[in-house]
Amino acid sequence: MQTIEQYNFSGKKAFVRVDFNVPLDENFKITDDTRIRAALPTLKKILSDGGSVIIGSHLGRPKGVSDKYSLKHILGHVSNLLGVNTDFADDCASDEAARKAASLKPGEALLLENLRFYAEEEGKPRGLSEDASEEEKSAAKKAVKSSQKEFTKKLASYADAYVNDAFGTAHRAHASTALIAEYFEEKDKMFGFLMEKEVNAVEKIMNDIARPFTAIMGGSKVSSKIDIIENLLGKVDNLIITGGMTYTFSKAQGGKIGNSICEDDKQDLALELIQRAKDKGVNLILAVDAKIADKFDNDANTAFSPAGEIPDGWEGLDIGPETEKLYADVIKQSKTILWNGPTGVFEFENFSHGSLAVAEAIAAATKNGAYSLIGGGDSVACINKFGLSESVSYVSTGGGALLEAIEGKILPGIAAIRK
Ligand code: AMP
Numbered sequence: 001m002q003t004i005e006q007y008n009f010s011g012k013k014a015f016v017r018v019d020f021n022v023p024l025d026e027n028f029k030i031t032d033d034t035r036i037r038a039a040l041p042t043l044k045k046i047l048s049d050g051g052s053v054i055i056g057s058h059l060g061r062p063k064g065v066s067d068k069y070s071l072k073h074i075l076g077h078v079s080n081l082l083g084v085n086t087d088f089a090d091d092c093a094s095d096e097a098a099r100k101a102a103s104l105k106p107g108e109a110l111l112l113e114n115l116r117f118y119a120e121e122e123g124k125p126r127g128l129s130e131d132a133s134e135e136e137k138s139a140a141k142k143a144v145k146s147s148q149k150e151f152t153k154k155l156a157s158y159a160d161a162y163v164n165d166a167f168g169t170a171h172r173a174h175a176s177t178a179l180i181a182e183y184f185e186e187k188d189k190m191f192g193f194l195m196e197k198e199v200n201a202v203e204k205i206m207n208d209i210a211r212p213f214t215a216i217m218g219g220s221k222v223s224s225k226i227d228i229i230e231n232l233l234g235k236v237d238n239l240i241i242t243g244g245m246t247y248t249f250s251k252a253q254g255g256k257i258g259n260s261i262c263e264d265d266k267q268d269l270a271l272e273l274i275q276r277a278k279d280k281g282v283n284l285i286l287a288v289d290a291k292i293a294d295k296f297d298n299d300a301n302t303a304f305s306p307a308g309e310i311p312d313g314w315e316g317l318d319i320g321p322e323t324e325k326l327y328a329d330v331i332k333q334s335k336t337i338l339w340n341g342p343t344g345v346f347e348f349e350n351f352s353h354g355s356l357a358v359a360e361a362i363a364a365a366t367k368n369g370a371y372s373l374i375g376g377g378d379s380v381a382c383i384n385k386f387g388l389s390e391s392v393s394y395v396s397t398g399g400g401a402l403l404e405a406i407e408g409k410i411l412p413g414i415a416a417i418r419k
Contacts, residue, residue, distance in 0.1 A: 001418055002190040004042060004163060009051025013104055015159035016043060016192065017176045019168035019397070020057035020074060028073035035168070036074070036081055038397055042165045042192030043082055043109070052104035054158045056092065056176050058116040058169070063126055065117045075111055086111050093118060093154045101158035119144050120151035121175050151175055156183035165192025167199075167398040170413030171405075181416035189417050194397065199414060201373050201394045202405045210335035210371060211237055216327070216358055218243030218341030219378065222266045225341070231408040232338075233276055238283045238330050241273075242323075242343045242354075246287050246307065247316060249274070255308025258292070259315040285330060289320030291344065291351060298348035318344025319354035327354075328361035335369070337362055339383075340376040340403070346385070355382045363391035375402040 018039040023031045030036075046053050055078070062069040072088055079086040084107060089097035092112035100110050115121040125140035132140070152175040156162070162184045164170070169177045181189050191199060213236045217225055222245045232239060241249060247260035252267035253274075277284035287307045292314040293300035304320040305311065319327070323343075331337060339362060343354035359382060366372045374383050375396030383389045396402045405411055 002187050004045060004190050004192055007190060009046045009049035009161065011106060012051045012160040013054060013101065013158065014046050014051055014161040014163050015054045015056060015155060016163045017166045018055055018057050019166040020071065021059050021168065022074060024073060030074060030077055033077060035397065036078060038194050039165050039192065040081060042163060042194060047084060047107050047109065050106040052106060052108045054101050055109060055111045056115050056155065058121065059114050062114060062116050069114050071111060071114050078111055082109055084109050089113060093151055098158060115176050118151055120148040123148045123174065148175055152179045153183060156180050160188060162189040163192045164413055164417060165194045167195050167401055170398065170411040171401040173412035178412040178416040191417055198396060198398055201396060204371055205336065205338050205373050209235065212334050213336040214238040214240065214330055214334040215338040216240040216242060218343050220244035220261060222248050222263055222270060226269065227407040228403060229273060231406060233280050233282055236282055238285060239277060240285045240327055242287060242319060243341050249286055250308045256310055258310035258312055260310060285326065287319045287323040288326060289322045290316035291318040291320050293317045298350050302350065318351040324354055324357035328357055331358065331361035332365050334365055337365055337370055337372040339374045339379045342378050342382050346382050356386050359383055359386045359388045363388050366392050
């Protein structure tokens, strides 16, 4: 497989798919440019080799062309960070874009307008009325799939090489994230540096495991984490199930949970998972105590209660001190650690202590030689909030993509390059 490190871009044009889906405020100012910065090593390597870059990205979920989702809002910042004057093509698949790409000189950059302004990027029909018949839906799907080929070919025609550095969309089989790879020879397509790091992190967690392996799965709902939990049961030694999910498990086992969050229809599933963990010899760890509140509010009255004995009118919003110690002991003895999802409502200062205890235990284990991967939305927010992102092995940038990889799915963006 080709690698970006080895590839010499001198005199070549590279189409680089990045994830510049950054948050913007109401004045279109970028409020967090982490994703742009994350792609800089790849873009700068190409430019400093004497190559030129055609940068493609999506922004938000537009339903067509829309000023709100235009990448022109970020052009100035991209130019500044890259340190080169970056041109802009206000229609990513136009003859004008092709002309601009063709006239790029070594060391120059072109940013394409939001790829998702075209339905062909995602390959999903748009504008179908709610009451469209099955035939109409299927005809529209066929039409967009067929024009998707032309769109993909057009994007590919701009460049000599294809680089995918957008792990955040690697779980999508879109034109620019996967299909485009077909139009490049094996030697001319590769992962960018960020993508390479993400792929290696997943590889370490899924296939190159130092034991004991502990996964900490938090968050609010069993239903959204079930596929991951099932896949992990075949891999981990210790599985900590925490956060809001705790109370579905607790109630299923006959515990009293007061007003705590609970998915009643997932109680059987919770019991099944407990049994399956037993069968597989996995040490399934649930909270033994909770920090409870008399309302869902940072300033609620609080108390600690044993798990499964939460009084009526109260709800568990975080783990208690005994559970913190229980989790920390297991985490500190681990050699591979995966953390997804907080232990409680970490957005409320008064219910973030459990998540902090987990983050600190992971940092201590990492210092001791463990490999730790933090990923999936909220645990990334947690580790950043606690200022511990430098104290773990890797913080993934890809929420949904990472979760699908941990579910054991093959990600189209990875498969397209790693044939
Ligand atoms: P998820 O998106 O499924 O990973 O869930 C993350 C969310 O779960 C965060 O916003 C937390 O505030 C929330 N959460 C964690 N623990 C609890 C809890 N005990 N009660 C209610 N929400 C919770």
